[in-house]
Amino acid sequence: MAYPESSQPAASGPALPESQPTTPVSDEAVERQAARRTRRAFLVGGVAALAGIVGWNWLLDAPQEDGLAAPLRRVLDANGRLATAYFRNTRLATEFPKSRAKPLRKNGTEGLKSALDAVAWRLQVQRYAPAGTTPRMQEFTLDEVKALPRVEMTTEFKCIEGWSTIVTWAGTRLSDFLAKYPLATRSGRPVDPNNPPTDLAPYVSLVTPDKEYYVGLEIESALHPQTLLCYEMNGTPLTPEHGAPLRLVTPLKYGIKHIKRIGTIAFLDQRPPDYWAVRGYDWHAGH
């Protein structure tokens, strides 16, 4: 996509926090967009500041939006959009050299208690349905998932119990999957994570084939560039204990969100239930 401001000198708005070193091309594009949004938010803020100089009357006479004068509401909205854009794509988990990777312990067997039928396994996806219509299901083979760009990353896996291990994962970005297959929008348009469509589903649910383990994510986390549909760990295909044939890896969140043996993914309007949130843990489980 085109970034008309990309040829201008560095952003004149407030500085963004330092970005982290892993910057493939798409991340640079994201940062440019974040900078552009910062400039826009700065301009809106400038208008509000000017209003202060011109006089309070203008602000006091302005129409109200949700209990705030409309110009102030617009500043808050712009800041909210900026924060969303920033957390979605520019905060990256630290990546390590591959040589630091260690074997990962096996932890958590909910949803893995029956034998895995790797031949019969399909990824089932429930599309985001327009309100009032029945959602449609679509199936994918592991080979279809593997046909998408392969991403390898060495990140720290943190369990809420207090231990952590550096692991090399390989898989496909969930965002690449949704860029190729239009499953997450009402209109059936594919997802461009740098320019999210307005009819994107707000929540994603992931459930094991037997429905015993289940995880909920907000769409911002699902589209994060380090959120992978993962099929390899430390250079070898996932074993059943570690979630074969496909598990989630999302290194800004604790291990409880890294669901093993994904059966169904669904795109939803409501925050889906989550195995550990139901048992009292934080639903977001970020760290």
Ligand SMILES: Nc1nc2c(c(=O)[nH]1)N[C@H]1C(S)=C(S)[C@@H](COP(=O)(O)O)O[C@H]1N2
């Ligand atoms: N299906 C399923 N996925 C799961 C769990 C589980 O019990 N069942 N436990 C979670 C927890 S608490 C952790 S720490 C990690 C552990 O992954 P590992 O066994 O590959 O180390 O898996 C997560 N995903």
Ligand SMILES: [Mo]
């Ligand atoms: Mo865990």
